[in-house]
Amino acid sequence: MSDAGTEQYNYKIVRSFAFSALFWLVIGLIVGLWIAFEMFNPALNLTPWLSFGRLRVVHTNGLGLGFGLAGIFATSYYILQRLTRTAIPFPRLAQAHLYLFNTTIALAAVSLMAGMNTTKEYAELEWPLDIAVVVFWVMFAINVFATLIKRREKQMYISLWYIIAMTIAIAILYIVNNLEIPVTLFKSYTVYAGANDANVEWWYGHNIVGFIFTVPILAMFYYFLPKSTGLPIFSHRLSIISFWALNFAYLWTGAHHLMLSPLPEWIQTVAIAFSIFLIAPSWGSVINGYYTLQGNWEQLRTNYLVKFFIFGITFYGLQTLQGPLQGLRTLNAFFHFTDWVIGHVHMGTMGWVTMIISASFYYMIPRITGNQLYSIKLANTHFWLILVGQLIWTITMWIAGIQQGAMWKATNPDGSLMYSFLDTLTSLYPYYRLRFAAGVIYFAGILIFVWNLIMTVRQSPMQDEAEQPTQKQELQSWG
């Protein structure tokens, strides 16, 4: 164990993935703003490549697979090395992983704009790119397990459990949902038909959100919150229960996306039951987060990172209440297919996911470069802009959803429909304008975030060549 201090961690890969994440974040948000504008001004559908139907998937894939995965890879490589006190065993493989990942995402964006789209949500990529995704995932998994096997720290801390679960679950989900028969290099058909395809797709669609936007983000939360506050996690036992319950229950719930559809009713009902159950493990993590700060709440004022973590976990808590509730049949009949759901998703992504990744990067980047953060003031501005932007965004969409849901259902005294479909759509345009404005506020916050990290790295370019001496004193174990 004594040689642990001399071990050189591989921080280059962490940094490369972190900046890849920032790049895809900016691209994904620009596309998001563009399609948000198209929603009330169709003149922006300038060419087939820029039409809403093609760009929307560039937005979801760019942020989910581009930003989300790159952020997860960056933090996972960091957390893994620190918690095992072991450098990544195959640094070259990690480097290849980086190149293949970015090439795949770039080709994904281009191919989706060209209309190569399998239409299965969050799995729209055509089969050659699916293979590329599986290959880079295996590259990642090899380093994950090799690091864990070589580790110098006997116990695996909570965050490592979540990284293991994610590595396995995403592999299963992605491969099963993307089984397809190629017609040409750019076109394939799924092996499942109709209701079965829907069931497989939403088992995937729901859980890919779970295992990208929940599980690894919890890994970050459980690692970086104690790290940046100096406070241990409130309850180890609660985290064990939450972990296993979450992993068990999550996979049963996909069909709540298919309420009142032609899918067999028993699958829908089982999904509702498990969705309600899922509130418990989700809130297990929320409570664990809140109680960790017990007696130290003044850090919310004094430590700029704590704001991100606490607001982030709060949005996670809100979202994990809202999700199961909107899965209930009666509520689902009203809210499904409306903008309410769009609001729900974005509270998770713009609130929970981005806030936790932001704070994790703010913690990580100065430590791996040996620099101070460029500006805490800018980080605070970033926080408030993304908070306000996100709240206006999501609340606007909830109201829009309630309005459209009500208009769809409104009938005259004689039982006929009160509104034509077009009426229900055009009544939303004011909300769409406001949503766009909120998106701009949010985007401004993200630009500040990116700027702040670029400046942090740029401060002393000499240091990242000569491996940092600062990391030595940081070595501490998690018992």
Add this chain to the structure above:
Amino acid sequence: MGITSKPVVFAVLSAAVILIGSTVTVFIPLFMPSTQPVSAYVKPYTSVELEGRDIYMREGCNNCHTQTVRPLRTEVLRYGEYSKPEEFAYDRPFLWGSRRTGPDLNRIGGKYPDSWHYRHMQSPQSMFEKSNMPPYGWLAKNRLDTSNSYKKTSILGYGFSEKDVQQQINEYRSKVTSQTYLSKETRDLVTPAELHHELTEMDAIIAYLQKLGRDVKNLETKK
């Protein structure tokens, strides 16, 4: 303490826990015929309709249009008979969608004449000033590529021979290019002169839209 010091055991256990729900709610139903029933009244897509469906997918129409009418009073009132599982036996992939920015399309077939669709696809705003649907007039400028049509239907197991496929394509071409075609005037208006006698992507996507819900409507009228 136990498994938290054994990464491989931990991984295997995680996989097992993850696979329980997946097996019960997804994998087992795959092998139950009741999940996706097949019924004789629902016919597979012709190769032209299938090409149209592929264009529907390429343009990501499913991002704004659903194809499931739920068994709710106002929904049946607005769109028609609610969706039945057997209707989707030939749908690979399913195209039920998740957001209705535009109306549901599962009962669109036969609701309007072809000419309505030609005009609407060409410029949605010319018919509904405030519509936010992108214009798709350029589909009429693209000749329909049928080079993989047979391969596609055979992968999907629709049971057509190569001759059947060619016949379906020829028949549909003669239909829309004939002098007596009811929507000839509008079709000629949106289609460039050099493609008047060819099948375009616009023709195919309209053929597809007209197929949606047709079998159910035929069944209803027979009753």
